[in-house]
Structure formats: structure tokens, C-alpha cells
Amino acid sequence: MSADVTRRVEVYPDREVVVEFDPELTFECVEDCTWCCHHGVLLYDKDLLELAQRANLAETTTDFRGEKFVTREEKGRDDHVDDDGCACAFLRDDGLCTLHLEEDWKPTRCSVFPLAVFLEDGDLHVDIRDSAHEHCEGLNVSERKVIENLEAFLPELLWELENPDSDREL
Ligand code: SF4
Ligand code: SF4
Numbered sequence: 001m002s003a004d005v006t007r008r009v010e011v012y013p014d015r016e017v018v019v020e021f022d023p024e025l026t027f028e029c030v031e032d033c034t035w036c037c038h039h040g041v042l043l044y045d046k047d048l049l050e051l052a053q054r055a056n057l058a059e060t061t062t063d064f065r066g067e068k069f070v071t072r073e074e075k076g077r078d079d080h081v082d083d084d085g086c087a088c089a090f091l092r093d094d095g096l097c098t099l100h101l102e103e104d105w106k107p108t109r110c111s112v113f114p115l116a117v118f119l120e121d122g123d124l125h126v127d128i129r130d131s132a133h134e135h136c137e138g139l140n141v142s143e144r145k146v147i148e149n150l151e152a153f154l155p156e157l158l159w160e161l162e163n164p165d166s167d168r169e170l
Helices: 044-051 098-103 108-112 129-133 157-161
Strands: 005-011 015-019 062-063 067-070 073-074 086-088 115-121 123-128
Touching: 005 157, 044 108, 108 115, 108 157, 115 129, 123 129
Parallel strands: 015 123
Antiparallel strands: 005 015, 062 067, 073 086, 115 123
């Protein structure tokens, strides 16, 4: 398939995406990378309700441009932090996610990375985030094709949102 040809994939019954990345692309998260957890992820409304059952929202979330995000915080360590020493409030010293580990849950946007989603002409499109090409260590290091595992990246909630666009972050 050439780069300018798109294809539709049914991820759930009657839930399609238009795939815009190379269908040969593979992905497997690399232990100890943690780059995508150095940011503050956007919380969709349903995520916020779920998070409220698991954490103190006053301590772990922040408002930005009218939307809720997980707080980035100064970690006081050298590993698993961005250049400014900050990372997601839930990223532990050992590079693991507190929510994932202790609650077996994580916000929708954490599943989506390293993909980007956006609405165009009423269709949900999926591509690789520009920043992921530069920073995500998990691209093309395994045999696991992204296009064959889209349900792992795209929770069904995304089709229910007025604005699922993933280009919003702290
Ligand atoms: S909530 Fe967990 S998975 Fe999501 S960015 Fe924070 S540490 Fe990473
Ligand atoms: S940037 Fe990529 S390889 Fe690194 S933790 Fe995130 S998904 Fe995994």
C-alpha cells in the first residue's frame, strides 16, 4: 500500500477507523522507555469519573484550556522524567504506572499512545503521533503489527466522543 492510500478497518462492530499509517508498522512497548508518561494526559469525561474512584482528583488533576489533565509533577529524580524533571503524577520511581499496576486501569489516552486519533468528515482517523516517530522506542522493534491490534490502542469510548482529537496535552 502506498503512503497516500488510506484503508478502513472495523475495530468493533460498526466502529471503523481510517488508517493513515504504514500497515506494515509494528509496535511493542519498550520497558524502561516511559517517554509517553512524561506528559500530562487529557482525561475524557468518563476517564475523570473513573479516576475519581481511584485517586484524589484535587492532587492528581489540573485544568488547562477548559479541559482536565493528569498533573505533571516535579519528581526529584533523574530517571523516568522529561528534560524539566517532571512526569505524570502516576509514574512511579521504577517507571511503572501506579494506576495500571494497582488498579488495573489507565486513562483512555494512555492506551492510544503512540497513535494519534482525529475526526475528519465524521470519520475517526488514526495515525502515528509525530512526536512518537522521534521519541517512542517501540516502533518497528517487534513482529506485532499495529493494524492487526487496533482494539488494544483504541478503546470503544473514542467513537462516542464529540471531540476525541489526541493533539491536546499539557
Ligand atoms: S496515567 Fe499511567 S500510563 Fe498514563 S501517562 Fe500516567 S503513568 Fe503513564
Ligand atoms: S514512548 Fe513508546 S516505547 Fe516508550 S513507553 Fe511510550 S509507548 Fe512505550
